[in-house]
Amino acid sequence: MSPLADDLARLVGADWVEAPVADRGWLQDGTESAAVVGAAEAVVRPGTAEEVRDVVRWAGAHRVPLVPRGGGTGYAAGAVPVLGSVVVSLDRLRSVRERRPERWSIAVEAGVTTAEVRRLAREDALWFPPDPGAGEQSQIGGNVATNAGGPHCFKYGVTGRWVMALEAVLGTGELVRTGAGLPKDVSTLDLRSLLVGSEGALGIVTAVWLRLIPEPEARLPVLAVFGSARDGADAVSLAMASGVVPSALEFLDRGAIEAARATYPGVLPADAEFAVLAEADGTLTGATAERDLIADMLRPTASDLIAPGPDEAAPIWAWRDGVSLGVLARHGGKLSEDIAVPVDRLAEAVLAVRALGDEIGLETTSWGHAGDGNLHASFMFDRSDPRQLERATAAAPRLFALARSLGGSITGEHGVGRFKAEAAAEQDPALLAVQARLKAVLDPHGIMNPGAKVPPG
Numbered sequence: 001m002s003p004l005a006d007d008l009a010r011l012v013g014a015d016w017v018e019a020p021v022a023d024r025g026w027l028q029d030g031t032e033s034a035a036v037v038g039a040a041e042a043v044v045r046p047g048t049a050e051e052v053r054d055v056v057r058w059a060g061a062h063r064v065p066l067v068p069r070g071g072g073t074g075y076a077a078g079a080v081p082v083l084g085s086v087v088v089s090l091d092r093l094r095s096v097r098e099r100r101p102e103r104w105s106i107a108v109e110a111g112v113t114t115a116e117v118r119r120l121a122r123e124d125a126l127w128f129p130p131d132p133g134a135g136e137q138s139q140i141g142g143n144v145a146t147n148a149g150g151p152h153c154f155k156y157g158v159t160g161r162w163v164m165a166l167e168a169v170l171g172t173g174e175l176v177r178t179g180a181g182l183p184k185d186v187s188t189l190d191l192r193s194l195l196v197g198s199e200g201a202l203g204i205v206t207a208v209w210l211r212l213i214p215e216p217e218a219r220l221p222v223l224a225v226f227g228s229a230r231d232g233a234d235a236v237s238l239a240m241a242s243g244v245v246p247s248a249l250e251f252l253d254r255g256a257i258e259a260a261r262a263t264y265p266g267v268l269p270a271d272a273e274f275a276v277l278a279e280a281d282g283t284l285t286g287a288t289a290e291r292d293l294i295a296d297m298l299r300p301t302a303s304d305l306i307a308p309g310p311d312e313a314a315p316i317w318a319w320r321d322g323v324s325l326g327v328l329a330r331h332g333g334k335l336s337e338d339i340a341v342p343v344d345r346l347a348e349a350v351l352a353v354r355a356l357g358d359e360i361g362l363e364t365t366s367w368g369h370a371g372d373g374n375l376h377a378s379f380m381f382d383r384s385d386p387r388q389l390e391r392a393t394a395a396a397p398r399l400f401a402l403a404r405s406l407g408g409s410i411t412g413e414h415g416v417g418r419f420k421a422e423a424a425a426e427q428d429p430a431l432l433a434v435q436a437r438l439k440a441v442l443d444p445h446g447i448m449n450p451g452a453k454v455p456p457g
């Protein structure tokens with residue numbers, strides 16, 4: 001073993017250090033289909049928060065970059081390691097620290113998967129609303145680090161809203177807990193919010209105290225299909241004016257509909273240019289009334305409308321989770337950017353993405369969280385043709401420019417990672433300088449996920 005691996009083995013045990021890195025899986029993440037591969041000196045898998053702290057202190061003393069890794073499902077290459085770095089995998093931090101259904105709360109370690117958090121909540125007749133699409137693989141620590149969203153975050157808010165407190169090892173090597181883990185606690189500066197969405201650039205999340213709520217009795221989806229993106233996007237605005245808050249308000253354009261047609265649990269109308277998937281939840285009576293109101297708003301311009309029963313909600317959401325993989329399967333490669341725009345500019349964004357694809361000769365599609373104005377704008381390409389990937393990569397900055405020109409953001413939920421580092425550097429210099437100063441305080445040696453999230457000031 002190398003001296004570096006020997007040091008790490010002394011901290012966590014030789015069984016939990018891999019050096020040289022034999023498994024290429026550690027060097028990639030959800031951006032794998034866009035051929036993004038990193039390099040690392042070692043992978044270390046600490047088993048406790050204290051071991052994470054020891055690794056961070058060691059790295060600070062030796063100025064070794066650390067790249068925290070959750071489930072590796074991120075779409076911004078934030079968990080793809082940089083040359084000379086050590087990957088810190090949180091997969092062994094899987095304990096449930098506290099389970100308090102009477103308080104509507106649970107505390108789990110960072111390596112517990114999103115799906116497991118939701119299962120644990122359900123066992124106690126409670127619900128953890130954030131539902132990012134790769135829940136069986138993604139970890140709650142990764143969800144917190146990216147402030148992940150998902151279909152039901154339209155009504156219920158993204159991951160950070162459900163985090164009452166965090167335990168984390170900061171880049172300084174300090175192991176801290178940000179508060180009591182109560183719904184209300186304003187006893188300190190809000191370090192919790194600073195760490196949420198920080199993508200491993202300030203420290204490593206080791207445990208989270210989550211708020212839960214009772215699970216709604218019924219979920220009633222509505223799927224409406226439209227003959228044009230403009231009609232569909234206008235219907236989204238109408239649904240938002242219906243007077244109810246849909247529990248989810250999603251969309252798929254023509255490309256996504258075709259990519260996911262085969263897996264839909266039913267029959268999707270032919271010739272669909274745009275689909276809106278909305279849902280109402282609550283008591284059966286309340287949800288039925290709300291679903292009907294939403295349907296009334298979607299129906300006038302829809303070419304078809306399906307209102308499945310409560311038993312069909314779970315298969316429909318399982319199908320919706322698979323859209324991303326369906327798009328990937330079309331040509332073997334996809335480059336997806338999760339730009340966000342004001343909801344009333346959704347149609348413009350969808351049409352502009354399509355026009356850009358036509359210009360560069362690649363099939364494109366957009367789908368995502370319509371109510372949040374959050375698109376997964378994607379170029380599909382044949383993986384065996386490197387020129388197609390080059391064209392997609394070269395066009396990605398134009399998606400960011402498009403989002404900005406519509407008053408939006410370069411990323412609504414996947415984060416900056418390394419993929420969008422250049423685009424993130426094109427922001428207000430004063431803001432960038434403050435960010436850089438904050439990073440310098442919490443990560444004085446610059447070892448925490450360098451190059452990700454926080455551009456140099």
Ligand SMILES: Cc1cc2nc3c(=O)[nH]c(=O)nc-3n(C[C@H](O)[C@H](O)[C@H](O)COP(=O)(O)OP(=O)(O)OC[C@H]3O[C@@H](n4cnc5c(N)ncnc54)[C@H](O)[C@@H]3O)c2cc1C
Pocket residue numbers: 029030067068069070071072073074075077078079090110131132133134137138139140141142143144145146147148149150151199200201203204205206321324325413414417449452
């Ligand atoms: C099929 C599919 C569907 C998806 N759907 C959604 C969706 O609906 N909404 C959404 O928001 N995202 C979605 N994603 C993206 C991804 O699942 C989320 O970003 C998720 O939160 C990443 O979690 P992870 O554990 O896989 O993190 P990773 O990919 O391992 O890491 C992501 C970032 O967080 C950092 N990190 C990870 N763990 C920690 C930790 N414990 N402490 C500090 N930093 C850490 C990493 O360094 C990296 O910068 C999807 C991905 C796939 C593949």
